[in-house]
Amino acid sequence: MRNRLLVICVLVLSVASVAFGTDYAIVVNPANPLRALSLVELGKIFKAKTTIWPDGKGITLVLREPNSPATKFILEKVLGGTFDEEKAVLSDPGRKNAVPVVFAESDEEVMRIVGGNAGAVGVIDVYNITGGVKVIKIDDKQPFDPGYVLKGR
């Protein structure tokens, strides 16, 4: 019966809307006053060219395991090159301790780390977000916005 209700709703409101893939959300600690970044600014953080937030706190980057689909997608989108090229950026010895990268086993762990570290910025599947983190806009768009750049396939 559930789906009959759906189908009737479809008829009236046409809500039959299924998105393949998912949007990835960029999340920061709720105490971080930041509300938005450009994709270019995010890329500078990934490359450790920007190492601190405007309030002076050091930035920590929190990602899923290097070979996870999420990290692969994000690296290609944010840094623009191929996955193998961009993965090297994260392990570049030149970045030393500037913007340390923490790899987490799950989105829950990403959120736990970001929620406990005022300078952390993480990437998660938008369907896993909780009130323990803050979603920031990228290029003035948030997940589900038209043209949101971190929309997965």
Next chain:
Amino acid sequence: MKTRNFFPWMVISALLAGGTARAQDAAPAASATSAVPVTTPSTLAANAYEMGLVQREDRLFVDEGLEFFRQAVKADPQFALGHAALGYFTADPKEAKDESALALKFIATAAPDEQLLIHWMNDTKNGETVEAISAMNDLLAKYPTDKRLANMAAEWLCANQGAFEHGEAVLVRLLKYDPHYYPATNNLAYCYALSGQPQLAPPLMDQYVAALPNEPNPQDSYGEIMRMLGDYPAALEHYNNALKINPHFNASQVGVASTYALMGDEAKARAQYLVAIKGTKERSTQINYRILWAMTYYRENKPRLAREAFEKVDTEAHAAGLTVQEAEIHRAMALFNPDAASALKDLDDAREDLSDTRKSNLLPGDRDNELALILQARAFIAVKAGKTDAAQATLKLLENMAQTNRSTPVQEAYHSANGAVLFAQGDYAGAIAELQEDPYNPLSLQLLSAAQTKAGQAADARKTLETLAAISDERVETAVAAPPARLALKHDAAHPVQGGAN
């Protein structure tokens, strides 16, 4: 009201309603740790709310559930969660808008977690999806054993968001906690069927039917799953089983009608729809069924009778103040209209319906979703008729909407319409990418298949056509686009291409 036979476990679930005092008056009851609190000083309102959930969520007696929610807010007009639930579940756009507003008006009287649930209900309706997800996950984490909460969340994830993996995970976790919570079994079967794993659904339906042999919904759900799989005789058998258990289970009555409609027996379908219309007191539901009834004339290629029928239903919808349904009727008339100029006029009427003075009766989300569909249909019809300027102008309107409205229907309508315009311009690769953003809309699939053919992707085009042909539901878009797809496949089977392609 109809006779109700409650399950034993529903008696237990009745205890899960939580605190029944206003937040500022009393601490949440002890049971609030197992279920989201329900705050109202009125025992009558609390009980009616609980019964609303029993009927709507557990038994899937939709009309009865709504009636209990209405009783709840009548007993306590400041019952914020009662208003939110009524606004969330009703199919009447005006009621949805009014009740959501009342929920927000009285939200301060609710407990903090109850407020979160109210925000989730309202945000899902208003296209505030990020906020809705955040509220939902916080509630699921805090109330991991609130079965109804998990079930509702999973239903939203699967049916509205297409987030099947997430919805399935919530349901699997829930069923691990309580394998006998059969509403979740039901939803998991639908989730599998919708996510392209239909073979996983019937075994779950077998469990559901065996566990609740005296309840109509398991048979009804089984009927619908079989209909989705294209097995119409099995669908009819299960729907009729449901009606044997409870002749007043109107969902099965309309299920029988729609199955006949899909089978091509339109006269029988109409007769069954009339029974279903008599079987509901909800005016909006009656009009929804009337729309399905009118569509049967199009299905049997009687366009004059179909237009007359739709015009009659339009008059009824207008009199009932059901603005979205009025617009939907005109959109359906346009999609079936073979004359492009006249179809565009139908769509003008549809837009007029939404912009008349009663538009204030609608939630902005409901209005925008319907308007997006009207504009999408306009772009498609204009492209088909070679009216490029009209298509471009319509796309511009949709683009403006999509810039500010994050709802999935608006987004998909925009991408789909953009795909249609790109198709007209000969940019088939661009059209394919855009049309793939609207993957469950038969009109988009139809054009996607055409674009893939033009782009030389014959195998993909055929796969898309097969997907389209396999869609078996009541939507007007399906009635327009699926039969030609089935015919094309039949033709291809009769006239195979020698030497293969692609």
